Amino acid sequence: MNAVYLDHAATTPVREEVIEAMLPYFKDKFGNASSVYSFGREARKALDQARQTVAEVLNADFNEIVFTGGGSEADNLAIKGAAWEYRNKGRHLITSSIEHHAVLHPMQQLEREGFEVTYLPVDDQGLISVEELANAIREDTILVSIMHANNEIGVIEPIAQIGAITKERGVLFHTDAVQTVGVMDIDVKKLNVDLLSMSAHKFYGPKGVGALYVRKGVRLIPLIHGGSHESRRRAGTENVAGIVGLAKALELADAERSVVVPRIQRLRDRLIDGLLQIPHTRLNGSRTERLPNNVSVSIEFIEGESLLLNLDLKGIAASSGSACTSGSLDPSHVLMALGLTHEVAHGSLRLSLGRENTDAEIDYVLETLPPIVERLREMSPLFSS
Amino acid sequence: MYSEKVMDHFQHPRNVGEIPDADGVGVEGNARCGDIMKIWIKVEDGRIVDVKFKTFGCAAAVATSSMITELVKGKTLDEAEAITNKSVAEALDGLPPIKMHCSNLAADALKNAIADYRAKKLQSV
Ligand SMILES: Cc1ncc(COP(=O)(O)O)c(C=O)c1O
Ligand SMILES: [Zn+2]
Numbered sequence: 001m002n003a004v005y006l007d008h009a010a011t012t013p014v015r016e017e018v019i020e021a022m023l024p025y026f027k028d029k030f031g032n033a034s035s036v037y038s039f040g041r042e043a044r045k046a047l048d049q050a051r052q053t054v055a056e057v058l059n060a061d062f063n064e065i066v067f068t069g070g071g072s073e074a075d076n077l078a079i080k081g082a083a084w085e086y087r088n089k090g091r092h093l094i095t096s097s098i099e100h101h102a103v104l105h106p107m108q109q110l111e112r113e114g115f116e117v118t119y120l121p122v123d124d125q126g127l128i129s130v131e132e133l134a135n136a137i138r139e140d141t142i143l144v145s146i147m148h149a150n151n152e153i154g155v156i157e158p159i160a161q162i163g164a165i166t167k168e169r170g171v172l173f174h175t176d177a178v179q180t181v182g183v184m185d186i187d188v189k190k191l192n193v194d195l196l197s198m199s200a201h202k203f204y205g206p207k208g209v210g211a212l213y214v215r216k217g218v219r220l221i222p223l224i225h226g227g228s229h230e231s232r233r234r235a236g237t238e239n240v241a242g243i244v245g246l247a248k249a250l251e252l253a254d255a256e257r258s259v260v261v262p263r264i265q266r267l268r269d270r271l272i273d274g275l276l277q278i279p280h281t282r283l284n285g286s287r288t289e290r291l292p293n294n295v296s297v298s299i300e301f302i303e304g305e306s307l308l309l310n311l312d313l314k315g316i317a318a319s320s321g322s323a324c325t326s327g328s329l330d331p332s333h334v335l336m337a338l339g340l341t342h343e344v345a346h347g348s349l350r351l352s353l354g355r356e357n358t359d360a361e362i363d364y365v366l367e368t369l370p371p372i373v374e375r376l377r378e379m380s381p382l383f384s385s
Numbered sequence: 386m387y388s389e390k391v392m393d394h395f396q397h398p399r400n401v402g403e404i405p406d407a408d409g410v411g412v413e414g415n416a417r418c419g420d421i422m423k424i425w426i427k428v429e430d431g432r433i434v435d436v437k438f439k440t441f442g443c444a445a446a447v448a449t450s451s452m453i454t455e456l457v458k459g460k461t462l463d464e465a466e467a468i469t470n471k472s473v474a475e476a477l478d479g480l481p482p483i484k485m486h487c488s489n490l491a492a493d494a495l496k497n498a499i500a501d502y503r504a505k506k507l508q509s510v
Contacts, residue, residue: 303420305443309395323418324443324487331419346419346441379401379447381412381423381439 003315004361008202008293009151009179009352010319014245015204021248022206025241033238034227043240050247057254058196058213059187066212066233067243071178071199072102073223074212075145077234078174078195079106081220082143083115086172090140094118096128096157097337099147103176104333107145120146124339126155126285134165141171148177148191149184152321152334152350153285154294156180163192172218178202178210182253183261183293194218198250200242204355205249209242256355264353265292267362271351272297274366278373284338284348295351298335298344301383302376307349310372316365321348343382387444388478394448399455402437409502413494420446420487422494424454428502433457433465438494445484449473449491462499468492 005013025046031039033047047067054065068074083093095107097119107117118136120128128146137144144166149156159175166173174195177186182203188196196213200206214220214233226235253260272295275281280300299307304320311318319325321332323346331345340348351365377383387395407425414421420442427435436457440450453473457465470492474480480488 301441303442303446306395306447309392309444313396322443324420324445324484327483329418329483329486342419343441379398379439380441381421382441 001315001361001364003317004357004364005317006351006353006357006361006365007317007319008354009154009350011201011207012204012354013356014201014206015249015252017252018205018245018248022241022245025244029240033240034229043238046240046244047238050243053247053251054211057186057250059189060213061216063231064188064214064216066214066230067238067246068210068212068234069239070208070210071100071176071197071202072210074197074199074210075100075102075174075176075178076106077212077220077223078197078214079103079143079145080110080223081233082172082174082195082218083110084221085219086142087115090138090142091115092118092138092141094120094133094136094141094144096120096122096146098122098126098150098153098155098334099145100151100176100178102178103145103147122155122337125289126150126153126334126338127289128157128162130158130161130165133162134169137165137169137171141169143172143174145174145176148175148180148196149291149294150285150334151179152332153296153338154179154291154352155285156184156289156291159191159193166194167192179291182250183257183291185257188213188215200246200249203249203253206242206245209239209246211246260355261292264355264357267353267357267359268292268295270359270362271295271353271365274362275299275369278370282344284335284340293353295353297349298340299347299349299373300344301380302347302373304346304348306376307347307372310376311369314368314372316368319350319352321350322346386481387448388480390452390476390478391444391448391480394451394477395444398440398447398451400437400451400458401439403439404435404437407437409498409500409505411494411496411498411501413490413497415442415446415487415490418442418487420490422446422450422490424450424491424494424498426457426495426498426502428462431461433460433462440490442490443484443487445480445487446490448477449480449488450494452476453491453495457495462502466496466499468495
């Protein structure tokens, strides 16, 4: 078996069609989109087309799309940009305890700047309570930011419902949709959001390019000041090739979703059912409110990094929220928010599927994994068979 | 990120298991990251003649556990007690800085096992 890549929530390979669409903008059509001569006009046309494509897929308007240098920048621009802009209206922000660090760390920075942040808990399924969120909104609340789907446990939050409340209460609503764009049907109107972040490398586009949907009328103070690019919301000569790649990847994902996603979801279900056959194994997060490509389990009595290295030796690429893999030596804040103990979080394993995965690969994983688990458990002082 | 020696000990850990009639048993848990090691020693004439371990943890924790069992076999208790986390890491051709913390387990568990042996011996006389 060749390498089996099951870490699509981390990143995805750039599709051939996407590379092809990008290539001209490195060479023949290298112009600066701000220039008036023909090279510049070509680049400008490509940017306009890309913006139009993204807007159409999201059911947004052309002027509501701001291209950024990735998902983290889109999150930062949405959160800090809105907080700074509306600071005279209020200083209170609401988010969840399971957000990506690209949301949590800007929130913490804003706290240092004098803002107040409420971090909503999640239940044992990973879902936030809409009612609790409604109760958390105050007179001085200016922004709510809740992720569309979680990158570790794949749980899909009730964004449209939350958006209905924020709309009624006149509070801005941002969602980090980095894990859902390309996988789920995204309609910013149906979702009731004012701001939505995406990142191309999660849907077979290039790294280092993303976009932020900014509803008409919402003002943001830019993170990057300079030229008047992106309607003065993000200075810097546009990454034309990257933006073209983002739009192409999104267009392809959108066109193929109805065929590709059900197939991935079936593979996901096979994986979940197969892994849950291993004794003392549990699914992290809701089974129903779940990304079609996410499998997250905790395999008790073993540690995630040991498991990942053993899988890697067998050619399987996966990820874990174990403390020993985190780089910070703390277990994942998402798993802890579910109420998992340290020990159980230690044995977490995430497998995230993509369009190129096959049934044969799932068979291979389900054959390969149980003996590794058995061997590691035999070595574990916590386990007695 | 790991040395070949670490990967070798991780893939083929030496002395895994338990000693049912051990003379000393030590456990050490790492409260922060969650790794746990348990070590069993058999002592004759003040020397460690057999040693076994079980570890719940990452590659660094497993490899340092395995390495320390090799280092202490045949050593006197005093010599064994002198083994530090650093010397275990050195015997493994080093560990990534972030992982030094996971490697503290082995030397501490061993010290606990020796203390357990000494306490039992005091009781029996
Ligand atoms: C939910 C979520 N938000 C934000 C990001 C950051 O995106 P980027 O890597 O493009 O900065 C990621 C991925 O790393 C993510 O999974
Ligand atoms: Zn560790």
